[in-house]
Amino acid sequence: MSPRHHLDPATLVSHAAGALSPEMAAVADTHLEACAHCRRQLADAEHVGGALLSQQQPPQAEAQRSERLRDDMLARLRQPLPAAPLHARDEPGESKRDADAMPRPLQPYFGKSWKALRWRWMAPGVHMIRAPRSSGDTLVLLKIAPGKSMPVHSHRGSELTQILRGAYDDALGHFGPGDMADLDSDIEHQPVTSPGVPCICVAALDGPLQFRGWLARKLQPMVGL
Incomplete structure (x- = not known):
């Protein structure tokens, strides 16, 4: 299964930052289980998510830097990624998952x-x-x-x-x-x-x-x- 419609980059950044509700996160994680493309993008977004969470009210300079970092990451996530190798598209054992x-x-x-x-x-x-x-x-x-x-x-x-x-x-x-x-x-x-x-x-x-x-x-x- 190779999904054609994916999580929005802004959603991935929010998920990486822990900002999604439990219900939203459950649906996002269900997609991530099946989508190697979004798993790779989430890994990149996690570098931004931790920094955004750790700064509740940063100084003005740091706030601007964080905003630039977030915008840069969103731009990177919107760029198409090369197709993953065949062996990397599915998690081990995914094809054998219980149908029920x-x-x-x-x-x-x-x-x-x-x-x-x-x-x-x-x-x-x-x-x-x-x-x-x-x-x-x-x-x-x-x-x-x-x-x-x-x-x-x-x-x-x-x-x-x-x-x-x-x-x-x-x-x-x-x-x-x-x-x-x-x-x-x-x-x-x-x-x-x-x-x-x-x-x-x-x-x-x-x-x-x-x-x-x-x-x-x-x-x-x-x-x-």
């Missing part, structure tokens, strides 16, 4: 087994499991039937969505297993799940969705997203 095993970063929230999940019906073709909150952010597993068109929506905050099984398409492209949708309040989209199998994804949100249609807005309190 939940990704490790999600196990504290949803358990260890796919078969043990207890999905809650939310709408025709849409099921969800909401994790208990450990911060102000929301963490959910979503299972959406094939060929399902979701309501057009934007985001009042940030959203990290990792595709676990199946796929969907929207204005940003095709998202399949391993791909990350790293979205902010500037993005409006309408995911449409691919034919064949349900699309299962895990999403962390730090603010509610903002739906364009009146019906979706009316039903939003029932869904809680």
Whole structure:
């Protein structure tokens, strides 16, 4: 599995600095398990993250230096990296992973087994499991039937969505297993799940969705997203 959509460089820097909520970090770590590209970028970002965390209120000169360092690192992370050697693209034993095993970063929230999940019906073709909150952010597993068109929506905050099984398409492209949708309040989209199998994804949100249609807005309190 070679993901085509990755974590934003700013998200990687925040993760390296320990600034992501536990829910956001769980989704980011799920992507990092599958993506050698982002693991290499995270290693670079960690050189910046520690310095940013250690300086709560630095002197003006140090603050400017830290800002320049962060901007330089973001510029470096946005540069395309050469493809990793074939032997370095996957972790040892990844191909032999138990098909029923939940990704490790999600196990504290949803358990260890796919078969043990207890999905809650939310709408025709849409099921969800909401994790208990450990911060102000929301963490959910979503299972959406094939060929399902979701309501057009934007985001009042940030959203990290990792595709676990199946796929969907929207204005940003095709998202399949391993791909990350790293979205902010500037993005409006309408995911449409691919034919064949349900699309299962895990999403962390730090603010509610903002739906364009009146019906979706009316039903939003029932869904809680």
